Amino acid sequence: MAMSWIWMGMVAAAMAYAALHGTGPALSGAVAAGTKQAVELGLSIAGSLCLWSGFAALLRAGGLQKRLAALLSPLLGRIYPTAARDPETMEALCGNTTANLLGLGNAATPLGIAAVRRMQTLAGSREATDEACRLIVMNTASIQLLPTTVAALRGGLGSASPFSILPAVWVTSLLSVSVGLLAARILQKWL
Amino acid sequence: MALTNYLVPAILLLAAASALRKRADVYGTLIEGGRDGLRLTAAILPSLVMLLTGLTLLRESGALGALTGLLAPLASAVGIPPETVPLLLVRPFSGSAALAVGAELMAVHGPDSLIGRTAAIMLGSTETTFYTVSVYFSAAGIRKSRFAVPAALTADAAGFLAAAFFARLLP
Numbered sequence: 001m002a003m004s005w006i007w008m009g010m011v012a013a014a015m016a017y018a019a020l021h022g023t024g025p026a027l028s029g030a031v032a033a034g035t036k037q038a039v040e041l042g043l044s045i046a047g048s049l050c051l052w053s054g055f056a057a058l059l060r061a062g063g064l065q066k067r068l069a070a071l072l073s074p075l076l077g078r079i080y081p082t083a084a085r086d087p088e089t090m091e092a093l094c095g096n097t098t099a100n101l102l103g104l105g106n107a108a109t110p111l112g113i114a115a116v117r118r119m120q121t122l123a124g125s126r127e128a129t130d131e132a133c134r135l136i137v138m139n140t141a142s143i144q145l146l147p148t149t150v151a152a153l154r155g156g157l158g159s160a161s162p163f164s165i166l167p168a169v170w171v172t173s174l175l176s177v178s179v180g181l182l183a184a185r186i187l188q189k190w191l
Numbered sequence: 192m193a194l195t196n197y198l199v200p201a202i203l204l205l206a207a208a209s210a211l212r213k214r215a216d217v218y219g220t221l222i223e224g225g226r227d228g229l230r231l232t233a234a235i236l237p238s239l240v241m242l243l244t245g246l247t248l249l250r251e252s253g254a255l256g257a258l259t260g261l262l263a264p265l266a267s268a269v270g271i272p273p274e275t276v277p278l279l280l281v282r283p284f285s286g287s288a289a290l291a292v293g294a295e296l297m298a299v300h301g302p303d304s305l306i307g308r309t310a311a312i313m314l315g316s317t318e319t320t321f322y323t324v325s326v327y328f329s330a331a332g333i334r335k336s337r338f339a340v341p342a343a344l345t346a347d348a349a350g351f352l353a354a355a356f357f358a359r360l361l362p
Contacts, residue, residue: 006281006288010245017254026251034247038240041294042232050228055206057224058217062209109326116331127335128328133342136327140320140343141350146202147315153294154311159302163199165311168357172316175353180346187338 044156045149052148056104065102069094079138079181080131082119089118093135103144112139130188137180143173235287242291250295271355274306278313279351283320283344290314309358317350 018024059065073094077084084090092115099108116132123129128136147169155162207217249255255277263273271279274296281288293310300306320343328336 006285007241007245010242010249013254014245014248014252017249017257018252021253023251023253027248030247030251031244033251034244035240037247037295037298038236038243038291041243041298042236042239046229046232048228049231050225053226053228053231054221054224055203057220057227058206058210058215061215061217061220062206062211062213064206064209113327113330116327116333120331120333126333128333128337128339132331132333133337133339136324136336136339137342137346139327140318140323141346142316142318144315149290150293150311150315153290153297153314154302154307157294157297157302157307159307161196162302165308165315165358166198168308168312168354168361169315172312172350172353172357176316176346176350179349180342183345184338184342187342191338191341 041153041156045152048148048152048155052103052146052152055148056102059102059104060107065095065098065104065107068101069098072097079134082122082129083115083131086118086122089115089122092118096135097138097143100139100143101145103146103148108139130184133188134181134184137184138177141173141177141180143177145170235290238287239291239294242288243295246291246295269352269355270359271351272306272309274300275310275313275355278310282313282317282351283347284322286319286322289319305358309355312354312358313351316354317347320344320347 014027014030018027069091073090076090076093076097080090080093083093092111096108096112096115099105099111112135116135119129119132119135120126146163146166150165150169151162154165207221210217210220246255259273259276262276266273266276266279278289278292278296281292293314296310297307302308302311320340324336324340324343327333328339
């Protein structure tokens with residue numbers, strides 16, 4: 001529903017602004033240009049998306065996800081001390097974090113939801129627990145190691161080196177997750 | 192960055208080798224997974240068409256430029272390129288809209304320009320916050336979300352600032 005309002009707002013704002021500033025003649029051309037640009041963009045990233053979806057399938061087949069999860073479990077135990085005492089929560093938590101790191105969004109969400117459900121059931125409350133909120137922060141801040149869709153976009157638009165943004169993406173992600181967790185630590189006392 | 196040149200093929204090879212060790216049909220797995228990519232493209236294309244049409248209308252009418260100009264002093268003051276302001280505004284609400292705005296920025300200014308790189312780093316290091324929060328809380332039956340939204344938005348803000356900073360700092 002929100003998207004309906006956003007989209008109608010975009011079109012209405014463009015019309016109103018054009019009427020006030022006399023840029024109306026550009027509008028019909030803009031519609032044609034916009035659709036053409038979208039299809040060209042879709043075609044130019046289709047190849048990369050195919051390749052990286054194949055890559056994701058290889059990761060699943062190779063069981064890399066499980067090994068990475070085992071590697072992460074000590075670190076996650078420190079972020080989620082209560083959850084760490086329950087193996088079922090911990091398994092979902094590790095799976096969720098690993099899937100996020102590998103960019104397997106479709107696998108990450110059900111695991112994350114399972115972890116939050118389990119946390120809430122154990123706490124016996126409909127009010128989000130501190131650790132459930134922490135999990136949400138970890139999931140709303142991207143921690144993807146290979147942002148393949150963005151790289152596909154860059155490649156499709158003719159970047160000399162689509163993945164050269166990786167180091168910057170990594171430090172930025174790390175910083176934003178850390179700030180999010182820190183904010184959660186501070187806010188949990190009051191909210 | 193010489194290392195990132197080899198990163199992509201090396202990662203592909205590593206994933207293939209790990210699948211081979213589990214006696215999986217590597218090529219067959221790649222092809223099967225590749226179909227997901229096509230489905231993903233087909234799934235996002237209609238929203239790209241609608242949103243880029245709306246966005247092009249906003250740009251050609253001059254409204255986008257006016258909005259950017261309005262918020263430019265604020266963005267510049269904290270070191271964020273003013274052109275990326277529309278991206279910041281839609282990012283927490285819609286992933287496909289953010290992708291469309293980011294693509295537009297990269298197309299207009301060039302993917303390797305400072306603005307193009309800043310947009311890419313912002314896209315790559317943040318998520319659709321409100322969507323994620325609502326999915327998680329409704330699925331888990333949580334009534335009171337407490338500090339989840341403010342903390343998540345703080346992380347987003349830090350991400351945007353850091354993206355602008357590191358786009359300048361790193362090549």
